[in-house]
Amino acid sequence: MQGIHRGRLDWTVDIDLAKYFDTVNHDKLMGLIHKTIKDKGVISLIRKFLQITFKSATIQYHAKRTG
Known part of the structure; x- marks a missing residue:
């Protein structure tokens, strides 16, 4: 949140x-x-991610201002 207060970020999700x-x-x-990813290792990792069970999950994404 410091980035927002200093004007470095446009938004937070x-x-x-x-x-x-x-x-x-x-x-x-x-x-x-x-159709979009050809790396079989990455595809396998995504499939494993979809199969796991979360007890809790929180994702924060901070977009940086460009230009």
């Missing part, structure tokens, strides 16, 4: 994805991923 992935069709998602 704070989301909780704990239950979101339960609603995503993983087969359809992996089909889209296969």
Whole structure:
């Protein structure tokens, strides 16, 4: 949050994805991923990520101002 106070960031997103992935069709998602990502190691990592269970998850994304 210091970056926001100093004027370095345009915006902040704070989301909780704990239950979101339960609603995503993983087969359809992996089909889209296969079309855009060719690295089999990355695809495997994404599939494993989708299969794990979270007890809690918080993701914070801070966009930096460019230019």
